[in-house]
Amino acid sequence: MEDLRDYIEQLERRQQLLRITAEVDWNQELGAITRLACERRAPAPLFENIKGYPGHRVLGVAMGPDSSSLFGRVATALERPIDTHPLELIESIRTKLSRPVEPVVVDRGSAPCKETIHRGDDANLLDLPVPWIKSIDGGRYLGTSCIVVTKDPDTGWTNWGTYRCMLHDERSFGILLLPSEQHGGGILERYKSAGKPMPIAVVIGADPHSSLAAMTPFEKGVSESAMAGALKGSPVSLVECETSDLLVPATAEFVIEAEVHPGDLAMEGPFGEYTGHAAHSGLSPVARVSCITHRANPIFTMANPSKPYDDNGTPMSLMVSALIKSRLEAAGVPGASVFLPSPPIVTVVSAKARPGLAKRVFASVFSGYRMFSSGLVLVDEDVDITDMDQVWWAIATRLHPDRFEVVRRLPVTNPLLPHLTPEERSMWENSAWIMDATFPTSWTSEYRHKHTRVVDFADGWTEDIQRLVLDRWAEYGYGQR
Secondary structure (H helix, E strand, O other): OOOOHHHHHHHHOOOEEEEEEOOOOOEEEEHHHHHHHOOOOOOOOEEEOOOOOOOOOEEOOOOOOOOOOOHHHHHHOOOOOOOHHHHHHHHHHHHHHHOOOOEOOOOOHOOHHHHHEHHHHOOOOOOOOOOOOOOOOOOEEOOOOOOEEEOOOOOOOEEEEOOEEEEOOOOOOEOOOOOOOOOOHHHHHHHHHOOOOOEEEEEEEHHHHHHHHHHOOOOOOOHHHHHHHHHHOOEEEEEOOOOOOOOOOOOOOOEEEEEEEEEEEEEEEEOOOOOOEEOOOEEEEEEEEEEEOOOOOOOOEEOOOOOOOOHHOOOOOHHHHHHHHHHHHHHOOOHHHHEOOOOOOEEEOOOOOOHHHHHHHHHHHHHHOOOOOOEEEEEOOOOOOOHHHHHHHHHHOOHHHHHHHEEEEEOOOOOOOOOOOOHHHHHHHHEEEEEEOOOOOOOHHHHHHHHHOOOOOOHHOHHHHHHHHHHHHHHOOOOOO
């Protein structure tokens, strides 16, 4: 898939997309429809008739949950069958990310995102169908399903991230930039030190591989464009901006070029976030627009994060799971399975029990992911960590109170976590917890056999009885086995 339009074609072919031709208002109606589509696992809506915006289209919750699978649309983006098991998708992602593919830079004349160019006073954000998503939001949100491109002034490293952006007026918007080294906020701090404005580009409607790479918290210095190429299996095409030397996906639907000046702040938020809470409002950096480029008949993309899952948290669950599993292998914990249920705040790991396992897993999980994760559940290998009923069963039956631990005063860079106390927010700190729901390795096999045998259909009956019941399942009136 070369662009968003190829992805839309694939979604439609798999009956994962619905074209809505009835007129829909950008002011909250559009947001309510996309939220209900998520909660009912209905096809992703492509709105083709936006009130006041003829010629524009809006694609909502493009990677949200699907009726066939929570990760069905992510599987489509990765060109895998819809019903691919989440752990298989994670392994596929890990394999792809191990082979980065550097991007290629194309000429401006051949880049679809340059089909229409608005400079200076002609670059009007109000000409875009920016939705006011939720009634409780602080305004219209330009950036929800987007890529924000920034470049480190000292090293030249270019960072892609997905950060929320709230429209202020026709020429400016607020952007939530958190002060993390692997985040655009860390880059902004270096521009502040130098007393220079920071150029940024907000990319809307990128190809699915670039979008997945941008929402993944890779370590500082990693090229998200090369990781997008890894997911795609071929180079992503980039093109230089009109008013800066930033490189952006050439097939994007919209590119908004702007500058952030040190000390230029305005109120931003609140916004209904991936935590399922209306999180954080306060002074945030202001981006002043210099140029807008877009394709003909462009498609605006929007996410709608909320409780219990959405089109940002759902794919992030898989992407971060892949990163953490690779970290565990590097830390000497082979064979572990990792899964972050959406929203990706708690990490669940199954591994063969061994002395010191919990501490090693905790160190790997929180070494590069503190800005999101706040808890770790460790379970035995016989637990399906993608099934929360099984995870809760393991916690309820195997977690000894002595194996629950709270680790306090960890650095935090994510004010979106609703459980933070006022003191933690002011000090940029957090605590994290560990539930070690594995059976102790010191127990003898005789003790375990006597007291911890699993009782379910697969383990509680002999094979001949299981086979008899399965063979007669339809005869009982239950339908196919």
